[in-house]
Amino acid sequence: MLLAVGTATSAAAAPTDTVRYTFDGSFVLADVTGNGHDLSPVSRNGGAFGTVPHNGGKALVFPTPCHNEPCPRIALRAPTTAELNPGRRPIRYGASVRLAADQTTKGENIMQKGYSIRGSQYKLQVDGLAGRPSCVFVDDRRLAIHAAISNVGVADDRWHVLECRRTGSRLSILVDGLIRGRATLPAGLSVSNHIPFSIGGKGSFTDNDQFQGMLDDVWVEIS
Template identity: 80%
Template sequence: MLLLVTGTSAAAAPQPASTITVRYSFDGPSLLADVSGHGHDLYPVSRYGGTLGTVPHNGGRALVFPPPCHDEPCPRIALRAPTTSELNPGRRPIRYGASVRLAADQTTKGENVMQKGFSVRGSQYKLQIDGLAGRPSCVLVDDRRPRIHAAISSVGVADDRWHTLECRRSGPYLTILVDDVPRGRAILPSDLSVSNHIPFSLGGKGSFADNDQFQGMLDEVWVEIAQAGGNV
């Protein structure tokens, strides 16, 4: 079934002022709506026939991205939310995550689940799944120093089962959790700041070549950023 972005849905009430949140459940009539109520709805960017499908999951729907392709030009698609400073955490605590399902034959050297920004310019936070083992990792890059800080999971998730992934910045640590269990950690500079004017995206950098296309199933994507002085 191809992705249809039509209609409207009743958004959930906004989250308390302690956090700035986006959440995508991919359920109601407006498939790409931000159901947190903050208005960061997604829109698709695609090339070479890249489309999305849906499958049943947990009483709702999950997205299906294009399968592996080895003969260029390959179908590509990503989802973006309009650029906003609300999704820049700066130096504040941040948590973000998603539910994913990826088979062993759907792995590549790098697949982007979600990201805001690029590692080579402008800073970044990202959740990705890399290598034949399908090991997820969380990435933060400072807006002044382009060093990549990655918390890499000790376990893979490319077993054709659903897994929940979470990235958590708290104090001096960036931690990745797989199915609610901490599986990797990186130490961060205390002044690391993520702030850029690049759109928030799911499933890849964009629709261009070498976009780190995600090739599995995706559901329940969310981001929580603490307000000044707060925790998430």
């Protein structure tokens, strides 16, 4: 379901989403902003997503944990576009997630644009057995990973709203509207690459950081 992102003081100052997926309607992978960043699945070994009711609409369900290869894998990708590259500009992005304690792994991708080893990156993930979410940035010139890690976990089989906020050198992660972690980014850090925006995993290959829970209301806002 579509949720408000912030409160503007005037119509002229109202932020606009660069991309948003509510997973409702007849085409659940549509970008509801009308900007054309619709998703397409890439999968392997029978990887698929399902839908479940959530807040009067639908949410996505990703493959359950698999410990014996070959495992089902799937990611949802939007076509490559510079519109989803923030460069040095402020950016906010987030999602609603539901993850049980037995669905955690060393790393699960909620969304990402780019890779940490090349091309720069921004990312929202849930890592470790405690299921602690984090926001990640990597510069397009220096490959150091910078992360704001939440001090609380979300793997309790309940819905949680996650948000990453980057303004200048400040990076914050919010869980259910509260700041739960911060990091300082290098001055001038820029994210600009030709890699597709993806949800639920890096791709369909073996080490794809597969998301294994439920996901709804994915959005990105670049100022």
